[in-house]
Amino acid sequence: MKKILTLLLFVQAWIVGHNSFSQQIYNGKNVDRTAMSFFDGQQTFRALEYTIDPDPQSAKVYRLQALPENGLPGINLYGISQGDTVYFEDKAIPDNQFTDNPTPYLSAEAVQTFYSLQAVMKEFKQRFGWTGLNNTGLADVDVYMSNIDEDPAPILNVPYALYSFGPAYGHFRFYRSLKNNLPFTNVLDIVGHEFFHAIFRYKTGISIDYDFCKEGRALEEGIADIFGIYVKNKIKQSTPPNYNWIFGEYALAIPRPSDDPKSAEFADTYNGEYYVNVCSENYFPHPAGGITNKWFYLLSEGFQGSAYNDLGYGYSNLVGIGVEKAIQIVWEAIPNITVNTDYPTFRLLTLQAAEKLYGPNSPEYLAVENAWCAVGVCDNTQKGFTMSPANGTFDVEPWPTTQVSLTWEDQPVLEWEVKMSTKYDFSENLQTYKVSNFTTLVNPKGGITYTATVNGYYHPGERVYARARITQADPNFCRTATNPLCALYQVFSPAHAFTLSKKKASFFSWIQGNNKVNPWKDPTLTWKSVNGAQKYTFQVFTDKALTNLVSFGTVNHTGNFQESGVISTPLENGKKYYTRVRALRTNIPQIVDNNGAWSEVDSIYTVAPPTEVYQAKSQKANDPAKEVSSMGFWVGWDPAPGADAFVIQIASDAAFTNMIRTHNAAGNLTTDLVSLPLLTNLTNLFVRVLPKKGPVYSTCLNTWRVITNENLGVPAMTTPADGSPIEYKDYWGEGFGWKANTLNMALVDHFELHLTKKSSGLTTMYTTDKFDIYIQDQLLFDSKQGIKAKVRAVGPSDAKSAFSAEFSYPICPDQPLPKFPGDFDKIDPSKAVTFSWHPSQWVKPGDNYLLTIMDNGIPIFGFNNAPTTATSMNVPANTLQPNKTYSFNVQNQGSCPGLKIWTVVFSTLAGGSNNPPATPVKNFVIELRAFRNDPDANFIPPAFGTSDYFMGFELFDPNGVKVPVFDGNGQPISQLLVDSENAIVGIAVNQMPIGKYTLRLKMLNIVTPVLYFPFDQPRFSVFLDGNVVVSNHVITIDLVNPASPFNEWQIGFQFADILIDVK
The missing domain is CATH 2.70.50.50 (chitin-binding protein cbp21)
Structure with missing residues (x-):
């Protein structure tokens, strides 16, 4: 039907644009015309008369078209062939041949179509008060005669007629082939049949394309046959003796007699032979409509004699009520038909109509009921016996078995036989069961009720026929005339036809496709x-x-x-x-x-499972961004079943076009710690999590807004305690320590310790992955104003925390180191002795050295912080007692409390030596190791190389005399070219006295262009016989004031003297 509707729209559009319909006509009116029809001889009908000249006396043209009149709509008949659409007209000298426009169709064919439709429409108005197609008479009725050979997808390959339900009230179309002599199917009863389809649409409100599985399609075809036969006989004024009950006589290859539909292979019994109801768009429902034809015939005409229908139901001597009462009952029932109306339901509708028209106990009511039973739309029950499922039942349970139950009253039976089949005549899939075990119940109303059940095996959706008979009973079973069950002794009951449930599964979804x-x-x-x-x-x-x-x-x-x-x-x-x-x-x-x-x-x-960021669920649109550590933060999300990974994306924009960080987490995780790259503090970020399986990503349903705060997670300095003094040019070095404090250590890769000289403001940075670092760098501790220390954490992607609170350390003059006597020396107290010490590297003007000699921890008289500016002091004879142990120390008066004071323990002994021992000599090696970084594209940011540079060096002995220096090959050397990350020079000194030597370094030259990579700074170390003297002294740069005397990265810069303590 959808194809037909499409064709209709095409035809209508073509007609509007065709120039043969644009001709102006004048003086149009309906007149009687008489012409030869194809099947019904000469017929008089109303046709359009018009002129093509305004003069009413000019030549007349007659067309098979009618203008609206007498409350009936107009009729437009068109012939379509080879792309041309024409009216059927009689022009020039009228001869009642309507073929003066080129058309392959005969005038008699067109007259038959036009006359039939006009007569049918008039009869429906006269008999039923129905006007036109929709009972308003407002819209013209369009009719098309078409060549079936030109239809690309014809419904049938033989002549046929149809009504197409469309937006403009629909239209009629008649088809035949021009290749043979088979006529159009445009006789009165077929035209009446098609016209009833239009009435049915509007009278019931049922669309033409309702469910293909509904039995109502066959029912509608049968009712249309009834009205087609009825209006044909009314138009022909047939009387009961000569009433023509044959549908489609002359026009159909096999006409259908209503009293014997099976002769045309149409069904006359519900669920009997030729009854088919198939769920298919291409299913031809007409044969099953024969049931309605036979029922209407029996209701109208009655039946004399006895007969059995296909289900074995016997009927005899039915009384007819006449065709007028019968058709009125059907007309009354039609408005109550719905899309779900089937034959059993229509039976009830006609009984209701008969009751309304003639009463519940009227002969008409009984006639309707008996006629339905005769065509199988009945319970098919016997008195005193019932079988279930009832005849005509649908959706009977087939699982686990197809059960048939027998129930009878009072009369005991020894054995029943039940036959079941999938065909009305029990010739297919026959199953036979004998049953002799019964259930006996006492009927509350009196008597005994017996029941028996048999189990058959049939497939879902099959139509099953069941019948039963008594095969064994008491010898006196049929001797009682009042025993109704005697009719079933050795005789099968009428069959019950029932349809099994299809056991059709249905998806559990409220919306299909969702x-x-x-x-x-x-x-x-x-x-x-x-x-x-x-x-x-x-x-x-x-x-x-x-x-x-x-x-x-x-x-x-x-x-x-x-x-x-x-x-x-x-x-x-x-x-x-x-x-x-x-x-x-x-x-x-x-x-x-x-x-x-x-x-x-x-x-x-x-749809791959999405996820949501857990923290974002509670974050509203207008909420501020959540503060997170600049090092990183925890992200949580909902699980995504089946994901083998989650990709945490962090971007600087909500569209995630500028990605800051991408972090992969295992598919079984729902939370992970994400480190950040180095970002400006208080950077706004957007976070989402994408489930992933292989190369396929799913989606994140929300976005978490965060803002970095470098103060969330900061280490804290611990040692030395804030304010602790550090010795000037501390030879032994100093250890600095800190703790994690509020840091999440899982985000920390290493720490940066920043030490700043107060004198220059320049900072040296040290890195370590531990919580402390030991620094031996005399050049760092020479800032007499002191130094400041602070530490921060650095993540694996170079994110940095804020610095810890800064500790400040004063640099204090160094304490002198005792020289003589030394530990464990023995001196003679009876003689004077000179105590000596190495000078401090920083003595403030006006300050003294303070010598203290203690006996058992108690200073002796005259030597309790005895002052002197010299580096020695005479102790008179007999100041010390013999055979005792003493200690002494020397302090720098300008030093700070808390610095270590070096103490020597010695003893007195008669005959001891009061002179310092001779200074020994030894061989030693001083190594100068220097560094400048190489370019590294993998470094973040990419590292450029620091310039090559030359470091000059000089060595002075304890007396300040310059020592000639040589390399290991005996060649004099004075400078080191630093052109790699591991430049080394060894200074070999042979047979020189021990003592405090001075190494003096100078920046001789820097190779142009002058480059300095700040993230891996140039530095040098000094070793004495493999032991650290200076460890990784960073050559600092003053970018603000390159000419500053503190800027070490400049040609000619003289580094502070480095003490080399040769022992």
């Missing part, structure tokens, strides 16, 4: 449980035509309201698939392939 499955993990289909099923099988296809199967599966029935099955084949994400499911039972000897109907094809969409 099912989403997770393609990553156990994509699951769900459907409603089917009662009685043992298993379910499902299929998944890539196309709606179900040609490309990608997955199938079978699961056991659980009995829950919802059943489910997992698709085992991997599915592509973001794709539409088509699926169906059906219930089934396992094969048993009695029945195999016991399957329910496939469900309707439904579509599923594969």
Whole structure:
């Protein structure tokens, strides 16, 4: 029908634009015309008379077209062939031949069509008060005569007629082939049949394209036959003796007599021979309409004699009520027809109509009931006996078995025989059962009720016929005339035809096609449980035509309201698939392939599971961004079943076009710690998490807004304590320590310790992955104003925390180191002795050295902080007592409390030596190691190389005399070229006295262009016989004031003297 509607729209559009219909006509009116029809001889009808000249006396033209009159709508008849659409007209000298416009169709054919439709429409108005197609008479009725050979997809290959229900009240179309002599099917009863289809549409409100599975389609065709025959006989004024009950006589290849539809292979019994009702758009429903034809015939004419219908129901001597009463009952029932009306329902509607018109106990009511029973629309019950399922029942349960139950009253029976089949004559799939075990119940109303049940095995959706007979009974069973069951002794009851449930599965979704499955993990289909099923099988296809199967599966029935099955084949994400499911039972000897109907094809969409950032769920649109550490932060998210990874994305914009950080987390995690790269403090960021499986990503349903704060997570300095003094040019070095404090150590790669000289403001940076670092750098501790220290954490991607609170350390004059006597020396107290010490490297003007000699920790008289500016002091003879142990120390008066004071323990002994021992000599090696970084593209940011540079060096002995220096090969040396990351020079000194030597370094030259990479600074170290003297002294740069005397990265810069303590 959809094809027909499409064609209708094409024809209408073509007609509007065709120039043969644009001719102006004048003086149009309806007049009587008489012409030869194809089937009904000479007929008089109303036709259009007009002129093509305004003068009413000019030549007349007659057209098979009628203008509206007498409350009836106009009729427009068109002939269509080879792309041309024309009116049928009689021009020039009128001869009642309406073929003066070129057309391949005969005038008699056109007259037959036009006359029939006009007569039918008039009869419906006169008899039923129905005007036109929709009972308003406002719209013209369009009729087309077409060549079936030109239709690219004809419904039939023989002549046929149809009514097409369209937006403009529809139209009629008659087809025949010009290649043979088969006539148009435009006789009165066929035209009446098609005209009734239009009435049916408007009288019931049922669309023409309602469900193909509905039995109402066959019922409608049968009712249309009734009205077609009726109006034909009314128009021909047939009387009962000569009433013509043959439908389509002369026009159809096999006309259909209403008293014997089976002669035309149409059904005359409900569920009997030739009865077919198929769920298909191409199903031809007319044969099943023969039931209505036979019923109407019996209701109108009655029946004399006895007969049996196809189900074995016997009827005899039916009394007819006449065609006028019968047609009125049908007309009265039509408005109550719905899309779900079937034959049993229509039976009830006609009984209601008969009751309304003639009363519930009227002969008319009984005649309606008896005529329906005669055509099988009846209970088919016997007195005192019932069999279920009832005749005409639908959706009978086939699982686990098809049960037929027998119930009878009072009379005991020894054995019943029940036959079941899938054909009305019990010739297919016959199953026979004997039953002799009965259930006996006492009827509360009196008497005994017996029941018996047999179990058959038939497939869902099959129509099953069942009948029963008594095969064994008491010898006196039929001797009582009042025993109604005697009629069933050795004689089968009328058959009950019932249709089994299709056991059709249906998907568990409120909206078809709205099912989403997770393609990553156990994509699951769900459907409603089917009662009685043992298993379910499902299929998944890539196309709606179900040609490309990608997955199938079978699961056991659980009995829950919802059943489910997992698709085992991997599915592509973001794709539409088509699926169906059906219930089934396992094969048993009695029945195999016991399957329910496939469900309707439904579509599923594969949607990878999304996730949501947990922290963003509580973050409203107007909430401020959440503060997080500049080092990184924890991110949590909802699980995404089947994901093998999650990708945490951090961007500086909500569209995630400027990605700051991408972090991968395992698929089994729902939280992870994400480190950040180096960002400006208080940077706004956007965070989302994308589930991922292989190369496929899913989505994140929200975005978390954060802002970095470098103060969230900061280490804290611990040692030396804030304010602790550090010795000037501390030879032994100093240890600095800190703690994690508020840091998350999982985000820390290393620490940066920044030491700043107060005198120059220049900072030296040290890195370590530990919580402390020991620094030996005399050049760092020579700032007499002191130094400041602070530490910060650095992440693996170079993010940095804020600095710790700064500690300040004063640099104090160094304490002198005792020289003589030394530890464990023995001196003679009876003689004077000179105590000596190495000078401090920093003595403030006016300050003294303070010598203290202690006896058992108590200063002796005269030597309790005895002052002197010299580096020695005489102790008179007998100041010390013999054979005792003493200690002494020397302090720099300008030093700070808290600095270590060097103490020597010695003893007195008669005959001891009061002179310092001779200074020994030794060989030693001083190593100068210097560094400048190489270019590194993998460094972040990419590292450029620091310039090569030359360091000059000089060595002075303890007396300040310059020492000639040589390399290991005996060659004099005075400078080191630093052109790599590991430049080394060894200074070999042979047979020189021990003592405090001075190494003096100078920046001789820097190779142009002068480059300085600040993230891996140039530096040098000094070793004495492999032991650290200065460790990684950073050559600092003053970018603000390159000419500053503190700027070490300049040609000619003289580094502070480095003490080399040779022992």
